[in-house]
Amino acid sequence: DRTFMPKDFLKDGNRDFIVDFAPRHLQFGQKIYDVGGGKQPFVSVTEKAGKGLTVVGIDISATELEKAPAGAYDEAICADIAKYLGRGDGDIVFCQAVLEHVQDTEGAMKSIASILKPGGRALIFVPSRNAVFARLNLLLPQSLKQKLLFTIYPSARAAQGFPSYYHRCTPSDLLEMAAANGLVLETGRYYFISSYFSFLFPVYFVWRLWMLVFRALAGQQAAETFSFALIKQPVGVNI
16 A cells, blocks of 8 residues: 555544644643543543643433543533534534534534634544445445444444444535534645455455545545544634
8 A cells, every 4th residue: 555655645534633633732721522522532531630621521322421431521411412502611622533423413513613612623533425434334234334343343342333424524514514603624634544444455455546536536525534623713703
């Protein structure tokens, strides 16, 4: 893969979001909202204490929230992010690989905007609806998808396998929804690789060739995954 692919086809989006894209925005004393973090909060208990952070966990599952490490959340809110009305006091919203599991993505973006104070940031990582794995996900029955996923990647049982809808989960759609809710793009990164087909080289090879063609035709819309840092604008400011 490294012999013929462009450099930007080799960076794993999920890892980049975790180790670089999102952490660089953390500052001492911030109030963090972790949307969909559940039992695996984005910020560790150690980092939370070291940076004096206040962390609020929001998840649709109370059971998932209860499984989080002790002290991970200062407040745990069991709520559907598509229906939640925020307090407008958040400095940062983390939303990592959550929106593809939400049927009402427009509602989720409205809720995320309501959580943030003016100048606050939404840090969002999204697997794109345009990705081959997303298209297959939408076509296959949920029971078959889970069986295949857990057979090929047994470790996925811990954090994956939830139903996916990918409603408006493309870079252009997300930016449109963001703008409608007073959120403006500060930084965006686009990734053209994922691990889904790495288990079988012939399939992986064909998929990588397809990605080269798709990128040439569609540009950033061809991304497998993408990360956005969105800033909430003060009321009355035109984007």
